[in-house]
Amino acid sequence: MYELKVKTHFAAAHQLAMVGTKCENLHGHNWKIEVRVRGEELDNGGVLLDFGVLKKHVAGVMAGLDHKFLNELPDFAQVPPSSENIARHVADRLAPLLSGAGVQVHSVTAWESDNASATYYL
Numbered sequence: 001m002y003e004l005k006v007k008t009h010f011a012a013a014h015q016l017a018m019v020g021t022k023c024e025n026l027h028g029h030n031w032k033i034e035v036r037v038r039g040e041e042l043d044n045g046g047v048l049l050d051f052g053v054l055k056k057h058v059a060g061v062m063a064g065l066d067h068k069f070l071n072e073l074p075d076f077a078q079v080p081p082s083s084e085n086i087a088r089h090v091a092d093r094l095a096p097l098l099s100g101a102g103v104q105v106h107s108v109t110a111w112e113s114d115n116a117s118a119t120y121y122l
């Protein structure tokens with residue numbers, strides 16, 4: 001089993017209904033996103049998947065989040081845009097883009113600060 005990991009980031013605003021905490025106020029984060037994909041077979045070039053291909057798909061998902069007010073996005077109409085749900089959103093969006101590429105999304109971690117992250121495992 002091989003694993004690739006890429007990191008990227010996006011900036012956005014959100015507001016969480018956590019009564020009595022500062023999260024209730026509209027605020028922003030520079031989220032760091034860490035994507036891990038796994039697969040069994042290397043190609044003739046000795047790679048699991050071209051990093052350029054992986055980064056392109058990740059960037060496409062990030063474009064839907066960057067500089068947005070996450071609460072207003074349709075994908076967060078039913079679930080709050082917490083780091084947990086952001087990680088899941090990225091994983092769910094990425095998985096179909098990579099199906100057929102010989103890899104599977106293993107996990108996505110969303111860091112909302114240097115010291116706090118949430119990970120979703122598919």
Ligand SMILES: [Zn+2]
Pocket residue numbers: 014023027028029112
């Ligand atoms: Zn926040």
